[in-house]
Amino acid sequence: MGAVKGKRMPRAVREQQMMDAAVRTFGQRGYRAASMDEIAELAGVSKPLVYLYLNSKEDLFSACIKREADALLEAVRAGVDPSLPADAQLWSGLRAFFVHTAENPDAWSVLHRQARSHGEPFVTEVSGMRDGIVAFVTGLIGAAAREAHSDPALADRDVAGLAQALVGAAESLAGWANDTPDVSAREAAATLMNFAWAGLENLMHARPWTPPAG
Template sequence: MLDAAVLTFARRGYRAASMDEIAEVAGVSKPLVYLYLNSKEDLFSAVIRRESAALVAALTAAVEPGAAADRRLWSGLKGFFSHTAEHPDSWAVLHQQARTHGEPFAREVAAMRAEIAEFVTDLIGAAAKEAGCAGELAEREVAGVAHALIGAAESLAEWANARTDEGASGEWEHSSAKDTAATMMNFAWAGLGRLMGGARWTPGGLVDRVGPPGAVG
């Protein structure tokens, strides 16, 4: 039933989707759907929680333990983009539907993003520590970079999935996830490397730290 609900909500939208249609897709009776999930609102909330947990699990499981900071971020991004490419209906529900229909759905997605943000913040903090400049990056600055990275990754996943929907093969999708992660790393890591090396942008231009910057993994 949850699989049928994901597909229906993604393709019809929350408001247009009906319990009758979800029951038909699932191959069960409408009363059975109501018996287990009470209402369309409860069903949608259950879908958001399940799909959020699956996305977070895919991201965290993909990170290479013990690897250098850039490899951990790279592998996490690959896990994120692979999951969103392989489950486009799930991503549509989380990124398009759940965030646009108010409480309690937006709150469920916000909880997922907060969990991902904490995870990415820890990755960037570890990278700063590896670079020998952990004390120079304020906690707020690290958290801000993490949130900016998440927002960019979400937007890039939306763009990549729109291209995938044009009828490409599964092999192309797998390659696309890797290429998309590389695009994200090329966008983000060069800037992070300069930041961890002590460089700061100001309205007067880029200012480098005096002395040799710490090496970034």
């Protein structure tokens, strides 16, 4: 992240640079240990300017959570093409999730570890993002169930439970993938898609789900 010191930069651009530096620092050091000095230095601005623009360490952390939560949700939504068959939609959504968390490990650490481990209001803010993802996945699984139009159809409550299971599995795998050397986003997504779509029984008998090319 280059330290840009020109004086004519618009406030919005400066703020994004400060938040880039803050996400990196919070994600790598943890919320408590991160210092505003370090964030200001990494952003190439003075510490008073960080306080002037973003008010306090708490407000800066909240702003980072909000920005990164919106970015993750948007990445997942954008990854899903609603014209595709159900399994391809789920696959592309999962892949978008794992690509985003792999490319933004500090942001994922802020959302998944830091925000949840430092009490309110951060826990509530990140819960809101999680609810948004669960709602989106509930919609995908519900659409897949209608597409298969099996009889009896899956009850709404079953669909809600399956969405909780899939989101919990994805959160857990994303942390593991970021902590484990050489696990790629594609591999993490394929592991979860195999698990979710084909099920363990098929995996045990070497009948995995096969991702589409590309």
